Amino acid sequence: MTETIWNILKNVADPEIPVLTVVDMGVVREVEVEDQKIIVSITPTYSGCPAMNEIESNIRWALEEEGYNKVEIKTLISPPWTTDWMTDEGKAKLQEYGIAPPEGSSADKSVLFGEAKKVMCPRCKSRNTTMVSQFGSTACKALYKCEDCKEPFDYFKCL
């Protein structure tokens, strides 16, 4: 039963990065079934993530379409979301989409007043890249440019 639900959720796209599903993103934390009720626990990527309400409705619609009408969606903040939860499949899809996936572990604290990472360009695979801005098109991404192919690109930063 919960496996069926997980399979439905694997088709729910992330509203901000539609090539990824909410499962790829690691936003769905738990699926439980109590009597006839489905309880889905989700967690925000960033605390101010404006997509959370939409993710919630999209999950609800997807389940209703399959005939599950009693659905409860819980939002958890602990343990906090980390890019480590993004699936390998998700990272590969990001790369293909033109967004550099998070590199290394979220435990890397060098971010604080440290050096910017040398991220791989998703287009030409060069590591000769420079960070343009710590905050890109959304809070979860930084803006980079590639010094070889000269293309700007988004990097999904470690959290």
Place this chain on the structure above:
Amino acid sequence: MKAQLLEYTLRLGDNALILGQRLGEWCGHGPILEQDIALSNIALDQLGQARMLMQYAAEQKGGDFTEDKVAFLRPETEYHNCLLVELENGDWGRTIVRQFLFDTYNYFFYSALLSSADNRLQEIAQKAIKEITYHAQWSAEWLIRLGDGTEESHQRVQRSLNDLWEWTGELFSMDAVDEALLAEGIAVNLAEIKVQWDQKVNEILSLATLKRPEDAWMQSGGKQGEHSEYLGYVLAVMQHLPRMYPEATW
């Protein structure tokens, strides 16, 4: 104890809410597109953190309180943010100085809050600290860029630093609420993070070739609900819609 925890939660929530509102004023007005976006993202993080804290405050208040009611329907004297975050944005340099002084404080504050005896505050800190780390890095880098930049940018940020300095004392002053909750292991010991703050601020100011102002008279009162003339204007803008259309949804 319960009343003190609620006030403490509101202090943290109001810092995030009011600073988020102030930074939101920059949206569409930043000096370049990338930095306009950066500041909007930081504002959004602050708002997200404010929501977690307002939800907690609403649960503590009980009854039919909701996060929105807590955020939007209190009068000015019931806001408990520190005065620094309600001050006017001024120019880009002044916004950066305020952000740097506050982010650096916030970074050490939330690092300490990670070991709070209050479970919920600890969970919120775990979530928030990851975001605050990026904010603190960003504002320190900008302060260095402006301080060690042109003669004009150097002068402007030095002036802002001198102006804003008197608003930093409040960040570290412990009152009865802090003391009572510190004894329970819930609150952060502000004297401890002052040492860390001093060290980091001195390091970054030196990289930015800026002069640390002398400690003199310090403003206070925001935590206890006594605000500068600026908060009223912030609230007027922020509360206008929810007060005009109390049940509005969209």
